[in-house]
Amino acid sequence: MARTPRPAVVAGDDARLEAIWRTVASVPAGQVSTYGAIAARAGFPGRARLVGHALKVAPNTLALPWHRIVGAGGRIAVPAGSAAFREQRRRLRAEGVEVVGARVRIPRADDLDALLWGGG
DNA sequence: GTTGTGACATTAT
DNA sequence: CATAATGCCACAA
Numbered sequence: 285m286a287r288t289p290r291p292a293v294v295a296g297d298d299a300r301l302e303a304i305w306r307t308v309a310s311v312p313a314g315q316v317s318t319y320g321a322i323a324a325r326a327g328f329p330g331r332a333r334l335v336g337h338a339l340k341v342a343p344n345t346l347a348l349p350w351h352r353i354v355g356a357g358g359r360i361a362v363p364a365g366s367a368a369f370r371e372q373r374r375r376l377r378a379e380g381v382e383v384v385g386a387r388v389r390i391p392r393a394d395d396l397d398a399l400l401w402g403g404g
Numbered sequence: 405g406t407t408g409t410g411a412c413a414t415t416a417t
Numbered sequence: 418c419a420t421a422a423t424g425c426c427a428c429a430a
Contacts, residue, residue, distance in 0.1 A: 320412070332413055333411090336410070356414080
């Protein structure tokens with residue numbers, strides 16, 4: 285048979301991205317989450333970078349709330365001053381999220397979303 | 405196959 | 418709060 289073991293319908297990489305996309309989409313408006321939390325929720329603890337990559341390669345048609353995903357401590361992960369940064373800050377503020385500099389004023393965002401997802 | 409970089413996290417200093 | 422070091426995985430050259 286073919287010596288190219290290249291499964292056309294392999295769900296290796298795509299499956300992970302889909303899982304992450306779904307988790308990101310599950311973040312409620314007005315609430316922010318972190319890469320680590322999303323990764324853990326998607327089933328990939330410790331793979332925060334994978335989340336970043338997933339968002340980067342995420343098709344625009346999914347309309348994922350990427351602006352609700354911030355770094356640890358509510359730190360915006362995009363370069364301050366860039367178009368993405370302003371866009372994210374603008375969207376977060378539009379959803380009632382207080383943004384100061386390159387940070388969102390959400391106390392213990394990690395614990396909060398974890399509690400929200402774990403308790404209800 | 406190695407190296408460098410990255411929309412990251414955590415711990416230590 | 419900033420910097421350095423380490424871990425983690427995916428991708429481009």
